[in-house]
Amino acid sequence: MSNTEQGKKLAAQAAIEYVPAGSIVGVGTGSTVNYFIDELAKIKNRIEGAVSSSEASTQRLKDHGIEVFDLNSVDSVPVYIDGADESNENLQLIKGGGGALTREKIIAQMAKKFVCIADETKLVDVLGAFPLPVEVIPMARSMIARELVKRGGQPVYRDGFVTDNGNQILDVHNLRIMEPAKLETELNDLPGVVTVGIFALRPADVLILGTADGDIRKIDG
Ligand SMILES: O=C[C@H](O)[C@H](O)[C@H](O)COP(=O)(O)O
Missing domain, CATH: 3.40.50.1360 (Rossmann fold)
Incomplete structure (x- = not known):
């Protein structure tokens, strides 16, 4: 092992x-x-x-x-x-x-x-080297991806993966999350975001x- x-x-x-x-x-x-x-x-x-x-x-x-x-x-x-x-x-x-x-x-x-x-x-030390998963309602995926790019992230669609809730995942690369609670709240507010993978x-x-x-x-x- x-x-x-x-x-x-x-x-x-x-x-x-x-x-x-x-x-x-x-x-x-x-x-x-x-x-x-x-x-x-x-x-x-x-x-x-x-x-x-x-x-x-x-x-x-x-x-x-x-x-x-x-x-x-x-x-x-x-x-x-x-x-x-x-x-x-x-x-x-x-x-x-x-x-x-x-x-x-x-x-x-x-x-x-x-x-x-x-x-x-x-x-x-700082969250974000692991790509941040964001669960999204399928019809909102591209809109949310553009919003994530505006915030400095590089979202990658987890192609072919469907969550237990029937939704899709964007994995956001390139983040250094200095204020986890603030980013969690901000991303939670985007329509179509189901859940942000930050637990702050x-x-x-x-x-x-x-x-x-x-x-x-x-x-x-
Ligand atoms: O969606 C998966 C969960 O958040 C897991 O707890 C996380 O990915 C860690 O998984 P593992 O224990 O396989 O490293």
């Missing part, structure tokens, strides 16, 4: 301690979360079930025999565990590399505690990083 994969797995294992007994756990999406789902399966008798941020995670949870609840049937989510494409020291994130950003942001908003899990290479208005509460030397590092927000 590579250092990166080991880091993801370590972070995923460490996140289990944040899962309250008897709870409905918010579950994110991606390769790091897949390790978490596999760990969660080991304690599935101690939880009530999960709410899920993607069809892929729902399938994996169900394959493990973990009940997946409709978010509308749930009053509260005590903890949400999810990965990230980048995090800064303030636990503001870029997410959506796997295209699940909208459902992820909805569950993160609802969660009392958002625990982000990643390998240590995801920690950066609702950052993570805890970041668990798995390191190459087999350790974990925690940063509290």
